[in-house]
Every structure is written in C-alpha cells, then in structure tokens.
Amino acid sequence: MTPSLSDLTQALLDAARKAGADSADALAVSGTALSIEIRKGALEQAERSEGVEIGLRVLMGRRQACVSASDTSPATILALAERAVAMAREAPEDQTVGLADPSQLAQDWNLAALDLADPAPEPGPAALEEQARAVEAAALGANGITQVEAAAAFSRRALHLAATNGFSGGYGRTSVSLSAVAFTGAGTDMQRDYAGESRVYLSDMPDADSIGRLAAERALQRVGSVKPKTGTYPVLYDERVAASLVSHLLSAINGTAIARGSSWARDLLGQRILPAGISLIEDPHRPRISASRPFDGEGLATRRRAIVDDGVLTGWVLDLSTGRKLGMPSTANASRGVSAPPSPSTTNIDLTQGQVSRDDLLAQMGTGLWVTSMIGSTINPTTGDYSRGAAGFWVENGRISHPVHECTIAGNLRDMLRRIIPANDARPHLSTRVPSILIDGMTIAGA
Incomplete structure (x- = not known):
C-alpha cells in the first residue's frame, strides 16, 4: 500500500531525529499532469506524468541543509536524513535560519472555502485532444490564418508539509488550460499572436471556439x-x-x-x-x-x-x-x-x-x-x-x-x-x- 503524503512527511521527520537533527521540516508532493499539443492538424505531443517527490530540511543549530528524492522507500528516507544531517554539520552558520515558533503556526484553516480542487474526474487524453482540435479549427476558420499551434492541459497536485515544531497540514489543487498560437503570412511578413485561458475547475473554462477565434483575430490585427x-x-x-x-x-x-x-x-x-x-x-x-x-x-x-x-x-x-x-x-x-x-x-x-x-x-x-x-x-x-x-x-x-x-x-x-x-x-x-x-x-x- 502506497503511504499517504502525511505519512511520508512523518517518516522523514522521524528519520531526521534518528539521524541527530535538532529540528526539521518535510514536504511531500504528488502530482499528475496531462498535456496535448496539436500542430498543423496533427498530434504533435501527448504527454502524461505522475509521481511523488519528497524533501527534507534539517537544522543543526544555525546550520541547515536540504535534500530531496523521488523514491519514497524507507531505505531512501533513512539515507536522505543521514545525508542531510551530514551536510548540515558542514554548512556555514546563518543566524536567521530556524523553524517558526509554535505560537505562529496556522490552525483551523477552511480548505472547503478555498475550493482549490475540482472534484470531477480528470479529463482523459481524448477529451483534451478534442478541445485542442476545436481551438485549432476555430482559429483556422478565420480567413488569412495559415497555421495554428493549439494545446490543452490538466494537472492535479497535492502537498503535505510537516515540521518538528508541531505543524502538519496539506491541500490539493487542480488546473486546466487551453491555448492557441495563430500565424498569418509567410517569411518576413509572418505575424503571430495567441489567446489562452486557465481555470481551477474544468466547468469554469470558456468554450474552445472563443479562444481560437480570439487568437486568430489578434494575429490578423498584426498584419x-x-x-x-x-x-x-x-x-x-x-x-x-x-x-x-x-x-x-x-x-x-x-x-x-x-x-x-x-x-x-x-x-x-x-x-x-x-x-x-x-x-x-x-x-x-x-x-x-x-x-x-x-x-x-x-x-x-x-x-x-x-x-x-x-x-x-x-x-x-x-x-x-x-x-x-x-x-x-x-x-x-x-x-x-x-x-x-x-x-x-x-x-x-x-x-x-x-x-x-x-x-x-x-x-x-x-x-x-x-x-x-x-x-x-x-x-x-x-x-x-x-x-x-x-x-x-x-x-x-x-x-x-x-x-x-x-x-x-x-x-x-x-x-x-x-x-x-x-x-x-x-x-x-x-x-x-x-x-x-x-x-x-x-x-x-x-x-
């Protein structure tokens, strides 16, 4: 079973203490990203990435060091902590480094009020490609537009931050975007311009046709x-x-x-x-x-x-x-x-x-x-x-x-x-x- 982000940050803090750190904070981030690019009517690129990254900052007095990894195994976490402590011992002193006092820490925040993550299922590659092609078609529909580069993307990201001063908290966010670059003319007379939109919620996005038409309009105005x-x-x-x-x-x-x-x-x-x-x-x-x-x-x-x-x-x-x-x-x-x-x-x-x-x-x-x-x-x-x-x-x-x-x-x-x-x-x-x-x-x- 894959450990949660909060479990990963706690494991990093435990390893830091075991390695001899005076104090530490840890960050774990997970993310999924999907992007589609269309150029000259053809699928130029379809890319998907997903993974988890972890980071640890340890403090030895007024010395600090940071380490990170994309491997979340217990052995890697222990090795990271030992390496970070060794690095901190050799780091120069800085009188301004240090964690927050517990009295300064955030408490009782309202994630629901921020509404940072779209609960709807993420759009698949076919749905994003359809949107990118719709943007392209709308731009090419303008007389004088010779080429369009269109892109659609979606990402979902979550993070958790924890520290030895008692802080522990996390949140997630989503992002969806749609854009087009339209070209007109050729050679030294070629002109280009763009239009694009990005939102947290897919349902808040404007329609693809309006983005493509605006990119074309802007490019034609450059002639x-x-x-x-x-x-x-x-x-x-x-x-x-x-x-x-x-x-x-x-x-x-x-x-x-x-x-x-x-x-x-x-x-x-x-x-x-x-x-x-x-x-x-x-x-x-x-x-x-x-x-x-x-x-x-x-x-x-x-x-x-x-x-x-x-x-x-x-x-x-x-x-x-x-x-x-x-x-x-x-x-x-x-x-x-x-x-x-x-x-x-x-x-x-x-x-x-x-x-x-x-x-x-x-x-x-x-x-x-x-x-x-x-x-x-x-x-x-x-x-x-x-x-x-x-x-x-x-x-x-x-x-x-x-x-x-x-x-x-x-x-x-x-x-x-x-x-x-x-x-x-x-x-x-x-x-x-x-x-x-x-x-x-x-x-x-x-x-």
Whole structure:
C-alpha cells in the first residue's frame, strides 16, 4: 500500500531525529499532469506524468541543509536524513535560519472555502485532444490564418508539509488550460499572436471556439506592422501585459532583495510609490484561484493585506529568514519546493482598478503606443532602470492607426509607477488582477 503524503512527511521527520537533527521540516508532493499539443492538424505531443517527490530540511543549530528524492522507500528516507544531517554539520552558520515558533503556526484553516480542487474526474487524453482540435479549427476558420499551434492541459497536485515544531497540514489543487498560437503570412511578413485561458475547475473554462477565434483575430490585427516613431510618448500597457509592471515592483520589495540591499525600492518603505487612491492588495484566500493557499511554506497562516495602501508602501514580502535579517516579523509569504529552503513570494495580487475603460485611456493618451506584447527585459534591479522590447498599435489623436513592432520602451520604474493611470478591465479569474495601465512620458525607440 502506497503511504499517504502525511505519512511520508512523518517518516522523514522521524528519520531526521534518528539521524541527530535538532529540528526539521518535510514536504511531500504528488502530482499528475496531462498535456496535448496539436500542430498543423496533427498530434504533435501527448504527454502524461505522475509521481511523488519528497524533501527534507534539517537544522543543526544555525546550520541547515536540504535534500530531496523521488523514491519514497524507507531505505531512501533513512539515507536522505543521514545525508542531510551530514551536510548540515558542514554548512556555514546563518543566524536567521530556524523553524517558526509554535505560537505562529496556522490552525483551523477552511480548505472547503478555498475550493482549490475540482472534484470531477480528470479529463482523459481524448477529451483534451478534442478541445485542442476545436481551438485549432476555430482559429483556422478565420480567413488569412495559415497555421495554428493549439494545446490543452490538466494537472492535479497535492502537498503535505510537516515540521518538528508541531505543524502538519496539506491541500490539493487542480488546473486546466487551453491555448492557441495563430500565424498569418509567410517569411518576413509572418505575424503571430495567441489567446489562452486557465481555470481551477474544468466547468469554469470558456468554450474552445472563443479562444481560437480570439487568437486568430489578434494575429490578423498584426498584419502590416512597422516600427513606430522614436520619441517620448504615452504608453498604454494592455491588460495582457500590464501585470509585468506589478511583477517588477513585487521583485523589488521581496525580502531577499531588500536584505541584500540590492533593490531600487530599498529606501521606499512608508513612502508613496503609486498614485494616491491606488492600492496593491494580496489576498491568499480567494476561492477557486490558482495561487490561493491556507498557509505558507513554513506553516504560518496566510492573510489578506495591503502591500501598498493608498499609494504608500506598507511593508516587504517576507519569510521567517528575511524577516529576521530585517528585524521584522514574517508576512507569511514563504514559498518552497522539495529541494530548497523557503524563500519569499506573493500569492493573489489585486491592483486598484480605475473608473474608465481601456478605450477611454486610448482616447485620453492622444498620440502614443498601445503595447499588447513584450519580449526581452533589461531591468536594473538596483536603479530601477527599465527597457523592454514591445509590439502593439500606434495611436494617433486617440484612435488606433496601425500595428507596430520591433521597438523598445524605456524609463525608470520608480518614476513610472508613480504616474500609472489604471483602466477598469482586469479579468476577475486571474491570480494577479491588473487592468490596462497608461503611463505618460515614456521613451520609445523605433524607426
């Protein structure tokens, strides 16, 4: 009989104690994943994977070591523990490592309220292939589309975390996705664009035809792209790419970067970093959302908080270790896998939406660039200097003029974020909900 994930973590902890560890935590993860890819009308790839992985972190005083394996036999667990203890004894001391105090641990969480796992049977390969082919057919039905790459995927994952401080808990989650990349033209005139959707529940997915049609529509809109003018213009980040601006901010306020003193945001705590009236909220408890979780990677209870409140930065993104380095409590943002110690990361993020539509912002910007896709990234983490390749549409007098590509937009994140004007078009089902964003005075390098 295959041991449960909780039994595996308990076996790892018992082995760690037997090997001489002062304290330890253990993670066991099981997963099943199925993916189908269709290209040029043919089945390009059908892949299924399943398995269990285990990870053990042991602490010897202020020294720690992590080990992992995909073999869950008792002999492997004993060997892992002995190896981890031997490694920890040779590791350098770190005064900030250590498990949570028992008083900090999460208790009595409500998994049913989070609704993270679809109870329906997983779709089989034939059902996923049918969906992928439906997406492909819908995209190819648009006049001018020459090729489509379609994909469908499903995964079911479960984890259990336990530690010698008394914590023990686990949960599962599911994910289903459907996407298409549509191509038009040939050679140097070829253009492409995509559309895709992902949900926790299969029943919440939009129909395949709408995804295929949207991918085709977006690709056809790219026909005739040219380089835009070089100069200083307003830039409207489409909702599809606007979340990247928030991700740059979250990286800058991550406790790891702050503790190292290597972030452009290191001196901005308590200061205004977004316009007045705009907040950045983390809410790990949104139901049926992929990044929701009842506790973090160290067993601390997750909670809703305003990372930025009315434009003012209220705190960093911390786990226990980075919190200790900065003399602050953890914000319950620890994330981890089986092979590495915890590190800080966020869950569900919401940027305050504006009062106007994306079309209203297009009219407001006058002449400038509407960015719908981005490639490459040159972000200086210390200074916040920003430069990214982009494509989209040129806007003249508030109206879309023509598609553009092969340009670079540049600025400084500290200044850019203080000038953002959000629209009201954030999609509600996303983990990171960020609407289209207008920023004036950006440098555009094109023709």
